[in-house]
Amino acid sequence: QVTLVESGGGLVQAGGSLRLSCAASGRTSNIYAVGWFRQAPGKEREFVAAIVSSGGTTYYADSVKGRLTISRDNAKNTVYLQVNSLKPEDTAVYYCAARRVRGVLISRREDYDYWGQGTQVIVSS
Secondary structure, X not given: OEEEEEEOOEEEEOOOOEEEEEEEEEOHXXXXXXXXXXXXXXXXXXXXXXXXXXXXXEEEOOOOEOOEEEXXXXXXXXXXXXXXXXXXXXXXXXXXXXXXXOOOOOOOHHHOOEEOOOEEEEEEO
């Protein structure tokens, strides 16, 4: 079992930045990759970024590429999501998730086995 806890969300003005954290505990050695997803009100939960535990390969959704950076600190079992140049449309609950297997698509949320409770990001214009 793996437990994920997100933090770092909040209210920020457009153009600002935030760094979200995802701390993992439990059987973290079983994690193949950690991803970030977000869900805006009335919308589907969408893939944002992911990082592979071994090697650190990163993946980004096209819609956020260039403004987001995912990174990890293996010693702390923590994955970070740096979000820059925030826009009102970035307003959402941001979730981190962990998967045990590689699968076909890193962005497929059904392949993630563990989820955090989410952290709210609100971007004011």
